[in-house]
Amino acid sequence: MDFDENNSNENDPSASPGAGASPSSGNPEPTSRPRIAVPPDMVLEAAPDAMVVVDSSGSIIYVNGEAEKLFGYGRAELVDMPIESLIPTAKRAAHVEVRNSFYARPHARPMGAALNIVAQRKDGSVFPADVKLSPLKTPSGILITAAVRDISDRKRAEEQLRTYAAHLERLQARLEHKNIELEQRNSELEQFAYVSSHDLQEPLRKIIAFGDRLKARCGDALDERSLDYLARIQNASSRMQQLINDLLEFSRLSTRGRAFEPVSLSSVTAAAISDLELAIEHAGGRVEITGVDELPAIDGDPVQLRQVLQNLIGNAVKFRRKNVPPIVKVAGRVLTGEDGQPQVELTVEDNGIGIEARFTERIFTVFERLHSRESYEGTGIGLAVCKKIAERHGGKIFVKSEFGSGSTFVMRLPIQHTERGH
Ligand SMILES: Nc1ncnc2c1ncn2[C@@H]1O[C@H](COP(=O)(O)OP(=O)(O)OP(=O)(O)O)[C@@H](O)[C@H]1O
Ligand SMILES: [Mg+2]
Missing domain, CATH: 3.30.450.20 (PAS domain)
Known part of the structure; x- marks a missing residue:
């Protein structure tokens, strides 16, 4: 094959310079440029x-x-x-x-x-x-x-991409497997907590009942010291009963929760405050609410959400500073979560004793308390319950605090959430 000019098509205007101009006109268009061969x-x-x-x-x-x-x-x-x-x-x-x-x-x-x-x-x-x-x-x-x-480079890049994708797939499968394992272990633990606390109730009831009988039958015959011992046994027993009840309630949270329904957080907040009315009055405090009425209804368990608000507002009133009347601010707003889905955020802010930074995570674990029972009553289950409830609703809870001047508990929950089965 020869690509020289002899072989080029004579009718092809591109073959000769200036062929673009009309031969008959003799007057080329002013805009047309001479063709370059x-x-x-x-x-x-x-x-x-x-x-x-x-x-x-x-x-x-x-x-x-x-x-x-x-x-x-x-x-x-x-x-x-x-x-x-x-x-x-x-x-x-x-x-x-x-x-x-x-x-x-x-x-x-x-x-x-x-x-x-x-x-x-x-x-x-x-x-x-x-x-x-x-x-x-x-x-x-x-x-x-x-x-x-x-295309060796492209093939190599494609091969590398395929290797990465396969690696990622394997990792994802492993993660999913671990997740299932964790969920299983979690429910086994819950089952264990439930069964053991349930079984502990029976002997404890006996201790309390026989303590009562002993006091009724022989109270007069006992000297002061023996009576003091008996009173201590009974106190410790009822405290233990309280702890066991809390543990039972905690272990039932995810298994015995109610089915989700549309919940008005405004009604839930009002109900929690009305339960705490006496405590608030007694402390000489007040609760201010902003933005909660405007929040949309969310998918949730109204009883559990009320429990959360009750513990958060209850704590805000309980952990007040000496001689400082508690002012509790409950606020609500809608925001976009990390997954791009709309969430509601509820904050409970107080002007109380605050929490040291090193304890802000620990307080959400079961029976973790930062103070003696003599200074503030309670068993230390409240925030663990709040955390578990927030998680059951697909959300989270955390605290920001200034030690000595107040704390703000923040709970974020998705507006729409279908609870996963156990
Ligand atoms: N608003 C708050 N200000 C300061 N400290 C707090 C506040 N809320 C909780 N804490 C600290 O966190 C601990 C755990 O709180 P949590 O609600 O779990 O237990 P509790 O109130 O002591 O007992 P319970 O709620 O079981 O009656 C509290 O004992 C307290 O030390
Ligand atoms: Mg509490």
Whole structure:
């Protein structure tokens, strides 16, 4: 194949300089620029890809410099060589068939259309190639131009991506597995807490009942010290009963919770405050509410949410500073969660004793208290219950505090949430 001017189509205006101007007018359009003739050889030579032109018998009749570089042959070696020499031996027969069927119906095939082509260099090494084919009609028949690109880098990147994706998939599967295991262990623990606290109740009831009988029957016969011992046994027993009851309640939270329904946080807050009315009055304090009435209803368990508010507001009143009447601010707002879904945020702020930074996480664990029972009553289960309830609702709870001047408990809950089964 010869790409010189003798072979170019005479009707092709691009073949001669200035052919764009109308010959009859003699007066070229003022905007038209003279055409620049570029010999086709130069175009192929300057192409960024290796270019190989093949005739109908599969013989190479033209290559550019990029093709020499890519395949490691000199131009003289390549010309007249069967195109199949650039393909590994095992794939040659199949390629002849593909080539023949392409000649039977020549059409343009873009890059990327056939991704699994393997080409072979002079030194026998192979590389994955992307090949764009286009038929070229010439007076001496149809030729095929092939633009060949080494895609080893792309293949390597794809392979790496596949490895990463597989690795990620394995990690995700492991995480899911761990999650299921954790959930199982969690429910086993809850079951254990429930059964043990339930079974502890019976002997404890006996201790309390026989203590009462002992006091009724022999109270008069006992000296002061013995009576004091008996009183201590009874106090400790009723405290233990309280702890066991709390533990039982805690272990029932997720298993015995009510089905979710639309809950008005405004009603829940009002109900919690009304339960605490006496304590608030007794402390000479007040509760200020802002933004809670405007909150949308959320999916939840109204009894449990009331329990949360009751403990948070109850704590805000209980852990007040000496001679400082408690002022509790309950505020509500809607915000967008980390997952992009709308959430409600309830904050309970007080002007009480505050919490040291090192305790702000620990106080949410069962029976964790920072003060003696003599200074502030309670068993230390309240915040553990709040945390578990917030989590059952798909939300979270945390505290920000300034030790000595007050604390703000923050609870964030998704507006829509379907509880997961246990
Ligand atoms: N608003 C608050 N200000 C200061 N300290 C607080 C506040 N709320 C909780 N705490 C600290 O966190 C501890 C745990 O609180 P939590 O509500 O779990 O227990 P409690 O109130 O002591 O007992 P319970 O709630 O079981 O009656 C409290 O004992 C207290 O030390
Ligand atoms: Mg409490």
